[in-house]
Amino acid sequence: MRLIGAGSRPDRPQVDHDLIVTVPNILTVLRFMGVPLFVWLVLSQREYGFAVLVLVVMGSTDWVDGYIARRFDQTSKLGRILDPMADRAALIAVAVTLAVAGVVQWWYLAALVVPDIILATASLIYFRSHPDLPVSVVGKIRTALLLLGTPLLVLSKLQIPFTDVYFVAAWTFLGLGLVGHWIAAYNYFWAILRKGKDLQSEDDGGNG
Numbered sequence: 001m002r003l004i005g006a007g008s009r010p011d012r013p014q015v016d017h018d019l020i021v022t023v024p025n026i027l028t029v030l031r032f033m034g035v036p037l038f039v040w041l042v043l044s045q046r047e048y049g050f051a052v053l054v055l056v057v058m059g060s061t062d063w064v065d066g067y068i069a070r071r072f073d074q075t076s077k078l079g080r081i082l083d084p085m086a087d088r089a090a091l092i093a094v095a096v097t098l099a100v101a102g103v104v105q106w107w108y109l110a111a112l113v114v115p116d117i118i119l120a121t122a123s124l125i126y127f128r129s130h131p132d133l134p135v136s137v138v139g140k141i142r143t144a145l146l147l148l149g150t151p152l153l154v155l156s157k158l159q160i161p162f163t164d165v166y167f168v169a170a171w172t173f174l175g176l177g178l179v180g181h182w183i184a185a186y187n188y189f190w191a192i193l194r195k196g197k198d199l200q201s202e203d204d205g206g207n208g
Contacts, residue, residue: 030061043097062086098150104153112178131188155170
């Protein structure tokens with residue numbers, strides 16, 4: 001089974017519909033709602049076991065909503081923007097929570113946030129909104145690695161066997177994910193510049 005692009009149907013071209021209420025979009029909203037639950041479990045209750053479960057559910061919905069969208073022709077313009085935004089918001093909110101709880105160092109949060117700040121600034125300068133760029137393969141792999149590493153790291157804080165193994169595995173995934181994060185950010189940055197300059201040229205040509 002394909003993990004990236006699962007559910008794609010080569011015989012049917014993918015079209016982004018003007019739909020709002022779709023199963024994938026509902027799952028994306030539910031992923032948003034998992035964030036405050038995770039924050040409450042970690043910071044208020046110190047229930048790391050249930051927090052891991054929430055992370056697993058959030059991570060699985062990221063794959064499931066993409067599969068359903070492609071398999072059942074429920075891709076939408078809103079979903080194409082909302083899904084990566086949900087991923088970024090969830091990963092950053094979880095990182096902030098873990099940093100406050102002392103599970104990760106603040107440099108990890110900075111490594112996640114700095115590229116996003118740069119990309120958001122470039123998007124506002126050129127588009128005054130979301131640049132609406134397709135998610136790259138590197139970006140998808142990056143997200144998958146971070147979604148795998150984060151629950152493993154929380155799991156390593158529990159009083160259970162093999163915590164050292166979970167810790168090493170977690171930072172292997174997270175380290176690779178951070179490398180992918182910066183590579184994806186670099187590629188997105190230049191894609192934003194190219195698209196922005198192309199739109200600027202079109203506007204100048206139309207006004208000429």
